[in-house]
Amino acid sequence: MTPAPRLARGIIVVALSCYCSVTVINVLRNVRLGTVTLVICLATVLVAFGVQFAVSSARARSWSLRRRVTVLGTQVVLTYLPMVWFDASWGSMQGPLCASILLTLPPRIAWPAYGLVVAGLIPYSLLAGAGPLDAGYVVIAGGLTGLVIYGLSRLADLVQELHATREQMAKMAVTQERLRFARDLHDLLGYSLSAIALKGELIQRLVPVRPEQAAEETADLLRVARQALSDVRLVSSGYRDMSLCDEAQSAGTVLAAADVRAEVDVECGRLHPAVDTVLATALREGVTNILRHSRVQVCSIKARVEGETVRLTLVNDRPHEGPDHVSSVVRRGGSGLDNLRTRFASIGGGLTAGVREDGRFHLEAWAPLRPHGTAAGVPDAAPERAAA
Numbered sequence: 495m496t497p498a499p500r501l502a503r504g505i506i507v508v509a510l511s512c513y514c515s516v517t518v519i520n521v522l523r524n525v526r527l528g529t530v531t532l533v534i535c536l537a538t539v540l541v542a543f544g545v546q547f548a549v550s551s552a553r554a555r556s557w558s559l560r561r562r563v564t565v566l567g568t569q570v571v572l573t574y575l576p577m578v579w580f581d582a583s584w585g586s587m588q589g590p591l592c593a594s595i596l597l598t599l600p601p602r603i604a605w606p607a608y609g610l611v612v613a614g615l616i617p618y619s620l621l622a623g624a625g626p627l628d629a630g631y632v633v634i635a636g637g638l639t640g641l642v643i644y645g646l647s648r649l650a651d652l653v654q655e656l657h658a659t660r661e662q663m664a665k666m667a668v669t670q671e672r673l674r675f676a677r678d679l680h681d682l683l684g685y686s687l688s689a690i691a692l693k694g695e696l697i698q699r700l701v702p703v704r705p706e707q708a709a710e711e712t713a714d715l716l717r718v719a720r721q722a723l724s725d726v727r728l729v730s731s732g733y734r735d736m737s738l739c740d741e742a743q744s745a746g747t748v749l750a751a752a753d754v755r756a757e758v759d760v761e762c763g764r765l766h767p768a769v770d771t772v773l774a775t776a777l778r779e780g781v782t783n784i785l786r787h788s789r790v791q792v793c794s795i796k797a798r799v800e801g802e803t804v805r806l807t808l809v810n811d812r813p814h815e816g817p818d819h820v821s822s823v824v825r826r827g828g829s830g831l832d833n834l835r836t837r838f839a840s841i842g843g844g845l846t847a848g849v850r851e852d853g854r855f856h857l858e859a860w861a862p863l864r865p866h867g868t869a870a871g872v873p874d875a876a877p878e879r880a881a882a
Contacts, residue, residue, distance in 0.1 A: 497808055499657050502650035506550050509646055510590070513639060514543045517586045531579065542572045542587060549594045550647040552654050562598040569594050588615060589639025596644040612637040673686040677833045679726075684778070687723035688785045689713060689748045696751055711751070735767050736774035738806070745781045754790050754810075760797040762804050768865045772837045773797070773806050776845060776859040779834055783857075799863070808857040834859070841865035 521535055545568055548554060554562070570821045573591045588611060595607045615636045619629035693715040700708035742760040749756040765773070777795065784790050793810040831847055838845045843861030850856050 497657070499650070499654040502653040503551075506646050507547065509643065510543055510546055510550070513586065513590060513643070514539050519523075520586060521580050521584065526866055535576070535580065538572060538576055545569050545572065546590045546594060546643070549597050550643065550650070552651045554597065555651065557598075566594055566598050576599065586635070586639070589636045590643055592636065592640025592642035593647065596640065597647055608637075608640060612640070613736060627817070631873075665700075677836075681726060683722055684782045685723065686718055688782045689718045689751075692720070692748070692752055692785055693718065714747070731864060736771045736778075738762065738765065738770050738774045738777065738797060741774040741777045742797070745777060745795060748781060749784065749793055752785060752790075754784065755792045757792070760795065762799050762858045764796045766863065766865055768841055769804060769843075769861045769863065772834075772841060772843070772861060773804065773859060774788060775837065776806060776834050776857070777808065779831065780847075780857045784810050802863050802870075803860050805858065805860045807859075809854050813855050 518535065518539055545565060549565060549569070554565075557565075573584075573587045576587075592608050592611050595611065596604045598604075599607060612633060615633045616629055619632045637831055693711055697708050697711045699716065700711060739760055739762075742758050746756045746758045764770075780795075781793075784793055790810045793808065795806075795808050797804065797806045799805075831845070835845050838859060838861060841861055842865060843859065845857070846857040847857045848855070
């Protein structure tokens with residue numbers, strides 16, 4: 495299929511060729527031309543065609559005013575000077591001139607000038623010996639020709655702008671997908687990889703002294719690794735649902751392995767999938783940050799429904815990082831909190847994080863039970879939550 499901008503430009507070429515052909519046919523029909531005069535006529539028509547095509551191109555909109563006036567002046571000469579030799583047969587060239595006036599001059603000047611040129615066709619036709627009906631025909635034909643060429647040129651500009659906009663939107667969609675992929679990898683794998691690194695170091699310490707517990711931890715490590723692999727596959731397919739309750743249970747196990755006393759109290763029942771996923775992701779990021787800190791001993795995880803809002807809070811002591819037994823892989827930073835704020839904002843929620851006056855690190859996230867953009871037909875989770 496021919497691209498739309500190229501097709502639009504092709505239509506303009508065909509239309510201009512037809513109008514120029516009409517002028518040549520009128521001259522050949524009404525004026526006896528010698529060989530030299532015929533060559534001059536054809537050359538003048540071709541030059542006028544080239545000027546008109548240049549004016550009708552999208553690049554002409556970016557010309558300076560001086561260049562526009564120069565090109566328009568050239569076309570005025572090509573329109574009126576040949577009338578000395580070809581009389582009224584050359585009058586059809588005033589239609590393209592009308593289009594050029596509309597395309598090159600500012601609107602406040604272009605439309606009055608267009609009206610003057612069209613009105614000038616009346617005395618021109620009468621002086622050439624045309625009757626009132628023929629003069630009216632010439633006026634209508636000239637004005638209509640100008641409008642047609644002007645409309646086709648502007649339409650071609652709009653088609654080109656639309657095509658460029660679609661390309662830009664496609665590039666933006668690719669960029670957004672890349673950001674989504676990077677964000678999901680960070681949010682989902684940061685926790686899993688932190689847990690794998692932590693459990694690997696724990697197993698290394700337990701093998702010489704407590705091999706049975708090391709075997710149990712190895713099985714748990716394999717489970718986390720399989721979950722991480724599953725997360726990667728789900729992220730690549732663009733779909734990932736998570737459960738806050740399941741993440742809270744997993745977080746308690748991982749924190750216990752890190753010698754952190756976890757107080758888990760999650761009572762919010764079944765939530766909308768979008769809300770459940772973003773809250774679970776927030777909990778993962780919070781636990782991942784805890785594993786990066788040095789001497790966290792107590793961590794509190796709570797989730798409650800307050801009216802039409804579900805609120806998650808994660809609080810831990812000793813937020814300042816220092817030397818510990820956790821590997822450098824676990825302690826590396828990231829952009830997880832910024833990603834989470836973006837996620838919560840998209841569903842009408844929010845997130846805050848920082849050290850409060852009590853010296854403890856607080857992460858608080860909230861989201862509406864019915865996230866923004868939810869279809870009206872999606873059932874509310876409140877009845878099931880009450881049943882739970």
